[in-house]
Amino acid sequence: MTKTIQKLLISAAITTCMTAGAAAENWYPYPVEVWDPPFNMESPRSTMDYKPLPAASKPWEICVSFPHMKDAYWLGVDYGVAQEAERLGVKMQLVEAGGYTELNNQISQIEDCVAAGANAVIIGAISFDGLNNIVKEISDKGIPVIDVINGMSSSDLSAKSLVSFGEMGGKAGSFLAGLHPSGGEKAKVAWFPGPAGAGWVEAGNTGFTGAIEGSAIDLVETKYGDTGKEAQAKLVEDTLEAHPDLDYVVGTAVTAEAAIPILRARGLTDKVKVVSYYYTPGVDQGIRRKQILAAPTDSPVIQGRIAVDQAVRILEGEPFEKHVGPALKIVTQDNLADFDPSSTLAPSGFKPVFRVN
Structure with missing residues (x-):
């Protein structure tokens, strides 16, 4: 057993486990921007109201890789990913590499996730270029790879859920x-x-x-x-x-x-x-x-939700947006009262979720 898998199992054991089927709030439709052609942040954009699938047809296994869980930004993404996996009725395993210096660890964790039977992989990338080889390897196996939040330069990605x-x-x-x-x-x-x-x-x-x-x-x-x-x-x-x-x-x-x-x-x-x-x-x-x-x-909770929905849509042969991200808003001391934090922040008291069954 590799150290990565040991860490993964320990993390799953000592942190919150969520089971599919519990109630999750309706977060949609949500205003987003769609890049066309995709994967180029300079491409023209259109706007739409994003609506996810009502449920998955089977409990797909989704692997999610984050750079770290050192700050509450990624806790918000984790909340979005876990909630959407729960709502759709799919399984989710989250691994976190430990920081932006840990590229090799992120690659190793992703390899272990795929070896363990992941049907799709969602990556919050440590490096813009450094994961391109592993993305190609996964894609060549017919496994969808979704780029969430941070951005990657790979042309072998299946979809992006991120903003500029x-x-x-x-x-x-x-x-x-x-x-x-x-x-x-x-x-x-x-x-x-x-x-x-x-x-x-x-x-x-x-x-x-x-x-x-x-x-x-x-x-x-x-x-x-x-x-x-x-x-x-x-x-x-x-x-x-x-x-x-x-x-x-x-x-x-x-x-x-x-x-x-x-x-x-x-x-x-x-x-x-x-x-x-x-x-x-x-x-x-x-x-x-x-x-x-x-x-x-940039509504990171929503980006996490959309990434899971993209993965399920691809696995089930449903139509999907290849490159989508929530519309940006700036929050100031003057307009704070108009801001809905549920798009951006995990609820108070939320603990990291590393596994949804």
Whole structure:
């Protein structure tokens, strides 16, 4: 028995197990965008209301691979995946690699999942290019592979359930540029896009830097790093030491969450403002408490749900959208009351689900 399978079995044993058949709320129809041609974020888009299948015809085995479960963003995706597997009546096994440095572990876990009999694989990728070989191997066996959240460059994918993280970064950048337009009050910004090499990070960085171009924003620092809270906290600490006149910390949700107590301890809460470029419960709380100015949401719960529905549709020969993602929204302190968190956040008290039977 490999260490990966041992970990998988232990995780399944010590975390919540869900059984198919329990009631799940109706989350649809949900407004989404569809890329055509698919797999190219520059392709034209149309809008539609997404409606999943009412149920699967058999209890297919779905393997789901995440980069990690270190933050509540992936907990939200897990909630969406588990709930949709439960609603459709299929089995689900989730494995998590342990972080964005663990590409080989993710590949090994996926190989073990397929060897154990997975009918379809859903991947939240650690690397934009690094999983292409394993995707081809799986696809060549006739097993559908769905790209969820992070993005991969493989042409052998069956479908994508994701949004443009370039636009996510762009929305955060546009929000700042609106506060500091060209000719307006200058602002010094430190930017923390996430782990270098991940597809969503590179896209987010391009979107953010493009959106602030020509504004009064002075980008004084860009720091890449894993989305563990300790790693991001150290990056924020180092940046504040190097730039005592900083005006904004902008970056991942983990960066934003880590920055709040650091700024408080340094007496900088009123001077250094915080913006995230995606949404988590900590970001939601920060906006409600006026500690974070804004964050776009890509509805990760819905992305997880759609990925499971895509997998089942492909397995059952039903029509499916090859490249679809929820419409993006930016949540601010001013429009928070209009935001429905069920599309984005797991319910309070939700524990990671690694197995649906």
